[in-house]
Amino acid sequence: MMGTPVIGVLALQGDVREHLTALAAAGAAARPVRRPEELDELDGLVLPGGESTTMSKLATLFGMLEPLRERIGSGLPVYGTCAGMIMLADKILDPRSGQGTFGGIDMIVRRNAFGRQNESFEAAVEIPEIDGGPVEGVFIRAPWVESVGARVQVLAEHGGHIVAVRQGRVLATSFHPELTGDHRVHRYFADMVRDAQ
Ligand code: GLN
Secondary structure (H helix, E strand, O other), X not given: OOOOOEEEEEOOOOXXXXXXXXXXXXXXXXXXXOOHHHHHHOOEEEXXXXXXXXXXXXXXXXXXXXXXXXXXXXXXXXXXXXXXXXXXXXXXXXXXXXXXXXXXXXXXXXXXXXXXOOOEEEEEEOOOOOOOOOEEEEEEOOOEEEEEOOOOEEEEEEOOEEEEEEEOOEEEEOOOHHHOOOOHHHHXXXXXXXXXX
C-alpha cells in the first residue's frame, strides 16, 4: 500500500495556495512551510512560481537558503515550477546581482526567456513520462533551460527549448501545472516522493 507523503510548499512568495490544492488532489498531505525547522517534517517540497529574485531575497532573510541547499543535496525530493525552477538551477544565465539559488539540478536557466510579447501563453506540452496525453502548460514570463549536464533527464521541450527536467529526486518545469485542473504532474512528483521514502 502506498502511504500519504507529507509535501510542503515553500510559502515565502508565489502561488502557494494553488500548489497546496494540487498536491492534496494528488494524494499528498500538503502544508505551507516558512521556517528551517519545518523542513524536518517533510517527505518532499514544492517551490512555487512567483518571482525568483524576491524568492531568493526572502529565502536569505528567513534563513532558508543554506538549510534548503543542504536538504536538496542530501536527497529531499523537490519540485520547482517557473520561479521555482530557477531556484533549482545550479546556474542562472542572467542573474540579478546577489540572486542566489538552492541548486540541485545541473542546468543553466534563462529567466524570462519566452520574451515580453509572449509574457503569458498556454501550450500543450508532451511529457512522455506522463501518461494520458499532453499537459496544458501555462507559461508566465517563464524561464527555459539553456543547457543541462549529463545527469539531467530532459522530460519535455516546447518550441525547441527544454521546459521540464529531472535530476534524481529533483523535478522542475518552466510552466505551472498548478494553475490547471490537471494534477498529473503533481501526481508524478508525489510518486517520486513515495519512491524516495
Ligand atoms: N520571471 C519570473 C522570475 O524570474 C518567473 C515567473 C513565474 O514564476 N511565473 O522569477
